[in-house]
Amino acid sequence: MATRARQIRRAAPLIAPALIVLAIVIGYPILRAVWLSFEANRGLDPSTGLFVQGGFAGLDNYLYWLTNRCMSPSGAVTTCPPGVLATDFWPAVRITLFFTVATVTLETVLGMIMALIMNGNYRGRSLVRAAVLIPWAIPTAVTAKLWQFIFAPQGIVNSMLGTDIAWTTDPWAARFAVIMADVWKTAPFMALLILAGLQMIPKEVYEAARVDGASRWQQFIRITLPLVRPALMVAVLFRTLDALRMYDLPVIMISSSSNSPTAVISQLVVEDMRQGNFNSASALSTLIFLLIFAVAFIMIRFMGADISGQRDTEKREIPVIGLIRRRLRKAEETTSDKVAAGKETFV
Template identity: 80%
Template structure:
């Protein structure tokens, strides 16, 4: 009995090689040429100011020469500008080192650090909670949903300076807030109420930004997952903590990352609403940088700017490395 020889499978061309086709070589040179101009512009715009600030931070401030009566450049100062802020250490014109006396801006450094971290933790926490609630409301299916989304985003679209002035009028001694409360609260002078006023204004303005980013994550969750949970008998609380929260976590962590980095640089709200003084109860680190520059101390201000940059870098690293903030989108693509 004759045995038929095996034949090539259907759809395989005669004489085709069994090996997989080689992938096409990418034109890396052309791609690099297309993105090179943008990278060069970014390197100049972003890289140069950072390098320049770090260089100036190791130079001494201009000082008055008692012999000539003229201002002179400080020259290389090593870590003196950093010790000026961190250790509250001042160097006189004769080179004598001592603790900075009251009234020197360096004495306000650690209080400003505490206020900045306090504002960051409280505002980001409140904005995350409110942003999640607003995102859940905007993600629902009901008539007039588009109007609700537009209304929610209005506070975020208002310029920060306008927001600060708006709340400053509301928190005035004869403003609408005291009228509604029936009290005479010194919102702009009392330390506790001044900080509370800044927190309220910041949360009102920025919570919609958190809601917008979280809403983008909610809309990526398939509806089939909720249908399956409903069939399995899960209630709304179980659905939120077992399905919604884990699946929206990447977008939520990115929103927390962006908002945290922005809160660490807070400047305009406390300056416009309360005071621009470095010893104000709401003074942040960024206020000290501007105040030091106004006094002509550009090099020590550069050192403080470098410290802020390092603080933001460390916080961003922690959020990305340990809390799983997916800023590249690789986890979502898997």
């Protein structure tokens, strides 16, 4: 304990500058956004008829988004009429969650398949790994434009299928197009993280399973999935947090309007800032931050997405080592029996 405390005292002056810089770069914008969220937007004062800077507004900005609470020109509190940005909040939340669940699920499945292929031992494996990572290396804006051309009214998809589907205007067709583009771009990222987990699995475990007569499917279910689970959960965590703040792909590919069929929460923040409502936009940014924080907490606390990896490593080291030891012990016993049998035959 004394040694550990001495190590901490020695390390503190070394990491203090980095922590201070992170506190300034990360902490100040968060605190500033929270502070602005409690300030009123610049608007018309009903009593004087003049524009005022704002002032302390309490929870008004949060109620504006969560309950569609607006202020009438006379100063009375009413429900926001259609066309006000707050009326698009809950539809945007549903679309964001739908995109998150759909894209992360498909990317996890495809990422696992690609990782297993890249983990194989065959000629040209390096070329396959490089080719798989190309979509992930392409900028999102370029990806959005590429898939916009593919799903255009006279694009490749309609030409190949012989249809005239309005991929950019029909609600469900537009959502499907965004999901396809996002999966194509980000599945290689999932594959890269899962591949790192597959590389950590000892080869001796698969050799022991083959000795026992386990099939490839049994090896995948009983060995690969349990041992790659920590890396898989971290990949799902990172991708989920990234999908919750999606912005550029649906905006460039479909529309930047807040009432489009693919509008996500981040679009409302940008649109509110364009209208000059920086304080209510700060409140919405704070809500997005709380949503992402809650999802990350649930996944780390209850779903086993341990970023440090220490807890999962301790859990899986024992069965793996035990399995290897049992195989070695069995091999030693078999060798001893053969030696004893040879001696008896000789005698």
